Amino acid sequence: MFTITYTVVINHLILDIPNVPSTPKHYFNARHRTQLPLTTIQRAFQVEKLGFVTSATASRQMDGSSYRGSSSVDMYLPNYKLGKTLGIGSFGKVKIAEHALTGHKVAIKILNRRKIKNMEMEEKVRREIKILRLFMHPHIIRLYEVIETPTDIYVVMEYVKSGELFDYIVEKGRLQEDEARNFFQQIISGVEYCHRNMVVHRDLKPENLLLDSKWNVKLADFGLSNIMRDGHFLKTSCGSPNYAAPEVISGKLYSGPEVDVWSCGVILYALLCGTLPFDDENIPNLFKKIKGGIYTLPSHLSPGARDLIPRLLVVDPMKRMTIPEIHQHPWFQARLPRYLAVPPPDTMQQAKKIDEEILQEVVKMGFDRNQIIESLRNRMQNEATVAYYLLLDNRFRVSNGYLGAEFQETMEYAFNGTHPNESSSPAGGHHLMDYQGIGLKSQFPVERKWALGLQSRAHPREIMIEVLHALQELNVSWKKIGQYNMKCRWIPVIPGHHDGMVNDPVHTNHIFGNEPTIIENDGVTNSPNVVKFEVQLYKTRDEKYLLDLQRVQGPQFIFLDLCAALLAQLRVL
Structure with missing residues (x-):
């Protein structure tokens, strides 16, 4: 038993309550892992999530799925050498595999068509594939190719070996502020990229945030995501109740980005506090807390974190912080690496940029140079483009980052306390950023656009x-x-x-x-x-x-x- 000073927040009104005795309670448990479904959630939430299954969760997902012999699988996957099973879900397995041409490891989801159809999950599967095919970002799981057969769908994805952020927090408890901030900066970068490409995730939570071998965050499980269209609004109640925004559990219309911001606020709270801001055994009581914005802020939080979290967890979505506003917050800007200070290029810009060195390596494998270039620019999926992206991603991992050594500098500071040199700090550069545009304000002036309405x-x-x-x-x-x-x-x-x-x-x-x-x-x-x-x-x-x-x-x-x-x-x- 120990004593902590808490700040109670009720719908953005902050009240200090000193000397509240508290018994330390650990963050997640089995109840947090298996959330009760929202009252209006479709059948998708009565089955296991589609997202990447790690070995840490495999024991909770065994359901006796069966597959044909390995020779049949080899016939459909001649470019991969299948390894051990990482996990088993309600309608598929996840296996580790080695790409024959490059020797790099990948994760392959083997989704059974019959089970998907019986569970009425075709739309969810198609949605995730459609979205991940669009994305190329260092903090979003990469999809390399999809192979469809009469009985199964093979989804070849980036392999991440360190499991879920959920399990990381379970093991470590509340994180040091610099480490939590680094995770949060990466999460926001991935979410911002989704929104720039008109996709709202709608199910952000630590279980859907994976960690690679260098402890970088990767957004996963886009099965509940939706593609935003101008002038249209969403009403489906998606995601886990503890992370869902008030407008979502109330069944109100929402445009999308604001619900992801709320979920990011809950995740930030969990990283810094080791508990959830909104939690209750009784679902109606939980919803009451969420709708009222009722939670506590522990005294150990820094002033910057105590200022940022309530801005993210504002009940009124119109007053809630936006992604550009998060970027401008002093707490977020602290020790922000260069590659995260610059908004990532959109998918069309990325497709036009081809790495000459990697291209030469793929040509040496026997592929035609012009055909490779054409396939890359048209975002086509074939053996050459899969090899290209595997080599490209592996080089980034080996060089420790999206832009050179930026990842390594960031992670060394977060975990070892050794701060990178000043040139990698955004202290002098983040003021140039126009987060409402697409590039640096001083170098890429954006013409003012027409406003409709x-x-x-x-x-x-x-x-x-x-x-x-x-x-x-x-x-x-x-x-x-x-x-x-x-x-x-x-x-x-x-x-x-x-x-x-x-x-x-x-x-x-x-x-x-x-x-x-x-x-x-x-x-x-x-x-x-x-x-x-x-x-x-x-x-x-x-x-x-x-x-x-x-x-x-x-x-x-x-x-x-x-x-x-x-x-x-x-x-x-």
């Missing part, structure tokens, strides 16, 4: 109240589907016909209440001139708010006329 610096509540007043003046019906999101319907006035719609007077609490559904009436709503649209309020990167209208149904020109009329009614914007 109506912008305002007014408080979001004031904006929504003004919008509702304007909609009422225009005789538009609406239904609230999110805190800052509505479905609307407008029926053009037909002389001599009463449409029977009812709109209550707008009150200041209207947008936060339970609005009635839009009243359907005497068939007028089926008219071809009826316009249905959605209204959504965004928070922009420059601390403004953007009102967006998206047409769902109805003639485009009538919709544009309505938008013009709405703009004329608005006084705040």
Whole structure:
């Protein structure tokens, strides 16, 4: 028994509570490993996760999967020498293998088509493959190739030998701040890369963060991820409850990046504190804590960490910190390696850049130079490109980093306390970064882009109240589907016909209440001139708010006329 001073946080309000006796409790246990599913989670959460299975978790995943003889597998995998089984899941095995041409190790998921189909998991598998094929980032698991047969799907992936971050924390308990910060910087780098490529992970947790031989983080398990589209929102409740954002467990609409930021906040708390900020045996109580933003901050946290964590765990997604804002936070910037200070290039830029030395090695294997270049630029999968990327990744690992020795410098400091030289510190360079763009501000000025929608610096509540007043003046019906999101319907006035719609007077609490559904009436709503649209309020990167209208149904020109009329009614914007 020992005494700790805690800071209790309730929905971003911080209260200090000194001298609270506490019994040390270890971070994760079996209950944290096997989370109860959310009430609205689809069947995917009643089965084992698809993500990379490590030997540490294999004993919990044995289910008696059977496969054909090795000769049959060899027929489909002539370029690989299969080794031991790393783990077994509900519909597949993970085996270590050696690539015949390069001699480098890979991990191969062997997914049984019949089991995938029986569990209705085809979409989840396809989604992960589709996403990982896009990605090339030092902190995201690399997918080298996919081989499909009538009975199985072989997914050849990067091999990481140090297991999950989950098991690392179980073994070490709470981490030293510099080590935790290094992990967090790598996680944010990988998440930022996902968001730049319009992918939201939606299931970030230590079990899905793998560690390579040099203790670098690799994001994995993209089976629950979704590809973001402008103007569209997600509602599916995904991920483990302890890491899920309030808007997710509440079933509200969300655009995506903000839920990953919340999960990153929970992970940072776990790294620094050795416990979860939101935890309860009773799921309803757990949800109550998450929705209320109720957790404690131990006294051992540094001032920087105590400032950053509450900014990540803000209940209102509109006020929650963004990835660019995380980059600018002093705690995050401390000892930030150069390669993480620069936003990674997008996938198209990466495809255009070819390493001449590695290319020559692949040519020596007997492949045509021009065909290799064409395949790399077109992101094609074949024997030559697999060999190229295996050689490229191995060289980065041997040279200890994404950009030369940066990884080694970072890890030596994190684990041994030897700080890298000043040239690798971002102290003088991070101020050049324009995190809202794609490169260095001083070298790559970005032309200002058009902004679609109506912008305002007014408080979001004031904006929504003004919008509702304007909609009422225009005789538009609406239904609230999110805190800052509505479905609307407008029926053009037909002389001599009463449409029977009812709109209550707008009150200041209207947008936060339970609005009635839009009243359907005497068939007028089926008219071809009826316009249905959605209204959504965004928070922009420059601390403004953007009102967006998206047409769902109805003639485009009538919709544009309505938008013009709405703009004329608005006084705040």
